[in-house]
Amino acid sequence: MPAVAKQKLAELKRGATEDRLEAMTLPEGAGWAGDARGAALARVRDMGLPHPRDEYWKFTRPETLTRAEAPKASLFDGGEPHLFHDRDRLHLVFRDGVLDTSASDALALDGIEIERLSDAMAKDIHWARDVYGVLEANGQHPVQRPLAALNTAYASDGVVIRVTGKPAKPVCLTYLHEDETSDAILHHLIRVEEGAEMTLLETGPAAARFNKVMEVDVADTATFHHVRAQGRDHERRCVTGTFARLGTQSTFKSFTMTVNGVLTRNECVIELTGDDAVAHVAGACVGDGDDFHHDDTVFVTHDAVNCESRQVFKKVLRNGATGVFQGKILVKDGAQKTDGYQISQSLLLDDDSQFLAKPELEIYADDVACSHGSTSGAIDETALFYLRSRGVPEAQATDLMVLAFLAEALQEIEDESIAEEMVERLSGWLERRAA
């Protein structure tokens, strides 16, 4: 963008940004936490909140995410328990972005130290200081993510987890949406120490408007697994930012399932900083209706030797739904033997739905294997006929094909029983929609 245009855009954003900031209250706090918030606020002011003219906001309109008031979102009762409910887990419940301690398990589990963000921030000396806002700030270049900086400045709740061993069960965060105009900001910090490993589960819509940031620091030889479902509320909006830093021989795997929600923007920024690390990020999305908009924006940076990264995103869109994928693999100079893979595919069930994809590769090393692919297609009519000719009704046959299409993304879930639970829930939703 030419300098003049850049300046003009900055002016355009300034007003909207100040309006938003004026409507918010910075949480109290001194020490390192206060410094981190102040620095984040300065980042927000410097960048300005997203504008449709920003390169990475061309496909997704940011207004409802940036404006002062959260648009109303009616509540939804799916008549079924939240995912993961009968699993052995450490369970924490958030109501419109606030931890409900009485509905949650005690913050204790062998192999991890877990506390509330506000408690961690009240301590003068805490490891969180080296992570809070740090990974987020690192992830602002070369692509700006002002809503994540806004989160760092204003988040008042969240969990801070340090994993030192191999806890016997996952930590599960259930996000309840109970207020039609709630505007929630959550910020989680996770540090997986050398050789440690954990699984984090997230489920639920969280709020009418939800801004979540999660910073994950995966040390050498550590493993982090993440599986989330973003609830079924039709009108909820959310923007999430996952910022991960991976050490030598570490593993990071994240899977997200999105069904419903008028606006979802899931950003994932991963930096492979140690040799032989593995990062997989995947998503399965089912969108219905012309007000459905779902955006996956992923940025993977290879800055070490012999690392592997996979991006697998599948979207099923119908009745005018829109899906967006912006995925980038950046291989820095010296990151030899990189194995980077990226696939984004959409299944368009009608002519009104659309999929906008922007796959990017930027490679500065000369001994790498990177591949990317993006496709949009209709349902395979021959296969549909085959299923119907055996007696499977059209709607059910379509559902089978939809599940088959999503399978490659669902296979990215490491734990088979969790993958099964996801598939089962998804088929139930599809079935009821058709009924």
Place this chain on the structure above:
Amino acid sequence: MLEINNLHVKLEEEDKQILKGVDLTVEAGKVHAIMGPNGSGKSTLSYILSGRDGYEVTDGSISLEGEDVLELEPEERAALGVFLAFQYPVEIPGVGNMTFLRTALNAQRKAKGEDEMSAADFLKLIREKAKDLKIDADMLKRPVNVGFSGGEKKRNEILQMAVLEPKMCILDETDSGLDVDAMKLVADGVNALRSEGRGFLVITHYQRLLDHIVPDVVHIMADGRIVKTGGPELALEVEKNGYADIMAEVA
């Protein structure tokens, strides 16, 4: 059982008449074979019976046990008892063979107002049927027809037939792409299903399948019509002299 009267069919997209007045009756318990040269309309007839898109019936009727078939969706035809064993069975990545079969069976039971079959009962049924067709557990677990050899695909078609127990089985060139052993296996599977209440329509180019599945009646189809009907000996005549003689005879 199956009554086809004066069936005229053209392609939906272009003005090309494929079937030009087919009359055919298949009685319950009988095996009818249709032979004919390439492009005579044999496969089109099988598609029309099963309800595939892309064709327009301009005249005539099809009924199964008195029910008008042409009015029904493919899944309704299946529930009524129509089954087409495809010439080219379709690969469906991501859909497990077992899931597919169980979904199909239960959908048909539901359409008939019957209870769904339990997972345990289904497993028992499928194991028994699969064993006869030498279909192993791995083939049942894999996605539908994905990575199957030609013979495995055809055996899988017959397995579906055995599980779904249709009234009217249509086999579209089931012998194509099969070696002698595989053909024998498929034919044995079909023969095991022959029964008083079930009709068969076997479409083939060659007589050799009919050595194994011995038909009661053989029809010769050419240029969109049945031009000659006879007993099993008619198939042997085709094998010996080709279609040319018959075509000359009826011309």
